[in-house]
Amino acid sequence: MIPTPEHNERMAKMTFASVYPHYVAKVEKKDRTKEELHEVITWLTGFDDEKIQTLIDEKVTFEQFFAHAKLHPNAEMITGTICGYKIQEIANPLTKQVRYLDKLVDELAKGKKMEKILR
Template identity: 80%
Template sequence: MKPTPEHDARMASMTFSSVYPHYVTKVERKGRTKEELHQVITWLTGFDDQKLQELVNEKVTFKTFFRDANLNPNAHLIAGTICGYKIEEIDNPLTKQVRYLDKLVDELAKGKKLEKILRQG
């Protein structure tokens, strides 16, 4: 499935704070911790816990969230399908970055080892 321009626009305008609680619930329900979630988000974006909380409080859009992020140089190693979209086939950079984050959260919730999630070998 290929994202449409409307889908890309929806991703850009969605707020990180509206999705973040769902990420926390998803990983905690599967026995992982909020700290592990933050480790994964920090690896991808470079944001520390304080900055993450600021972004949640400010209700920034994903467009702003990823504009301010320092994307990990190994982010391109994140591959596979998430929400019906094959990450490697997504052309829009922002939509791809949002799906990177979704994929990492999904891998964490599925019990994958942090070393593998963080593309360390």
């Protein structure tokens, strides 16, 4: 599946704060911790715990979230399918970045070892 322009726009305008509780619930349901989730977010974006909380409090959009992020140089090694989309086939950079984060959260929830997740 290739994301449509409408899908890309919806992803850009979605707030990180609206999705974050779902990330926490997903990982905690699988006996992973919020701290591990933050480790994954920090690896991908460079944000520390304080910055993550600030971005949640400010209700930034994913567009704003990733505009401030310093993506890890190995982020492009994140491949596979998430939500029906092959990450490596997504052309829109922002949508690809959001799917990178989704994929890392998914891998954490599936019980992958942290050293495998943090490529």
